[in-house]
Amino acid sequence: MKKLFVFLILMAAIGYGCKKGLDAQIYGTLNPTNFPKTESDFDLVVTDVYKLFGSKWGYYSDPGGVPGNLFFGVEYSNMFLNEYPSDLIAYFPEWGGFFQNFSRADFNFMRTIGSDRNHLEKIRFVTKYTFILDQIEKSTISDAAKKQFSAEVRAARGVVMYYLLSMYGPVPYIADASKIGTDAEKDMHRPARATYVSQVESDLRFAADNLVKTPGTYGRFNKGFALTYLGRLHLHEKNWQKAESALKEIVALGYNLAPDYASLFKVSGEKNNETIWAVTCDPAANGNEPLGNANVWGFYMYPSNFPGTISPGQSRKVGGWASPEGAFEATWQFYDSFDPNDKRRALLLESYEPVNSQGNPTGTIRNRANGLRGPIINKYPDEDPGSPFASNDIPVCRYADVLLMLAEAINEQAGPSSEAQLNINTVRARAGLANLSGANIASKDAFRDAILRERGWELYFEAQRRIDLIRMGKWTQALAAVGKTPNPAGANGLYPVPQYMLDLGMEQTPGY
DSSP: OTTGGGGHHHHHHHOEEEOSTTOEEEOSSOOTTTSSOSHHHHHHHHHGGGGGGSOSSOEESSTTOOEEOOTTSSTTSHIIIIITTSSSBOOOOTTOHHHHHHHTTBOGGGGGOOGGGOGGGGHHHHHHHHHHHHHHHHSOSOHHHHHHHHHHHHHHHHHHHHHHHHHHSSOOOOOOGGGTTSGGGGOOOOOOHHHHHHHHHHHHHHHHHHOOSSOSSTTSOOHHHHHHHHHHHHHHTTOHHHHHHHHHHHHTTTOOOOSOGGGGGSGGGOSOSSEEEEEOBOTTOOSSTTSOBOBOHHHHHSBTTSBOOOOTTSOOOBOOSBSSSOSSBBOHHHHHHSOTTOGGGGGEESEEOOBOTTSOBOSOOEEGGGTOOSOEEOSSOOOOTTSSSBOOOEEEEEHHHHHHHHHHHHHHHHOSOHHHHHHHHHHHHHTTOOOOOGGGGSSHHHHHHHHHHHHHHHHTTSSOHHHHHHHTTOHHHHHHTTTOOOBSGGGTTOOOOOHHHHHTTOOOOTTO
């Protein structure tokens, strides 16, 4: 977020950190007796909650601690968690380790990972957000400022808890500030699912009710962001009526689909009326603090001999980091599932002309016939010839997704009604496709399958596929279709609790 990260160095000096489990600890000389006091102080504090919502190599939660991973960052991000272990992305064995394991949907390796590679450590941030909310409530700032700041913090807490739910099921958390600093912090037992989900719903509902559609600072959370995650939560829990209600609130906000699908992922197409919220990236960033967010996906999507851009006075930039294949390539099965007239397929490249190490064309063509493992994902084209890093914003919430979720919520209640069909057909029309008909709309089950296919075509490489497959009961079946066998099968796509958390008393994920 180009403007939001200006203050993060100072926040590191303030130094709120957490130790094991939920244990909160305050570092440094600044403390609640002298900071924060003013609205400017609290604006600075609330800005820090965006730390987990950027795209970087990692972050430091404790001064001098080990870096952790970000949901919208790079390694161990949602792309690895939700897209790699799916039917859309090809198996990638070349680098071994977590690249190989995630891409073949083998999650057993996560049993022994440490806190730096494990999103469970983010339950500490839930405690941190609870502490901040308590400070806001006890402050003497205006009621309007309290609502604004609390809404942002509760949006962050709700989204973090949603992602943890989608990965592990309910996890221990503290949302009551009176429990901070007590023995309650040592209780690592999982709460009841209904209790956990109710907390997430309450946070996102409060955020949606108190945030505006267009904040004064681009990149801050907004009403549509909170409602999108509220809709995702209700879909995840199969509360179809609540999902429909939340998603229709977004429709009423006046979003529209962008005319050109490809423009959504280009620098020139940013800040459109379809993208509800995106991670904002800066060409000057390199993925490290204290700079802003960096879009590094080109390094993972393109093979090392893929041609790059040419900048005046500079040598040609050459492809990605992996050879001979990109670390993230689509499966040919997914490519072949598209209607040939689907405009969205154009962002999957079925061939390319390799270049040599100097960036000069070799005169040959790589394609499926001569061994290309899968089509090249070209969703974030390199538009920054003067920088090794891209600045394409990374959409997280889009109106097209809202329409498809709404079609699903309606179908699960009333079948493939005309209203449900209208939502999916609106998305298809932008892609140059005709309305669904025939077998696709013959029954609730058939229409559900059609929605899942449409979500794949519309949202590939936007980190939602694993969650979609699990929700629709297609996890094992979809992976088998591309030669992947989930391990362990009984976990149904969820991740294991690592040993260090088991030692603290947390129960293992079912299936492990």
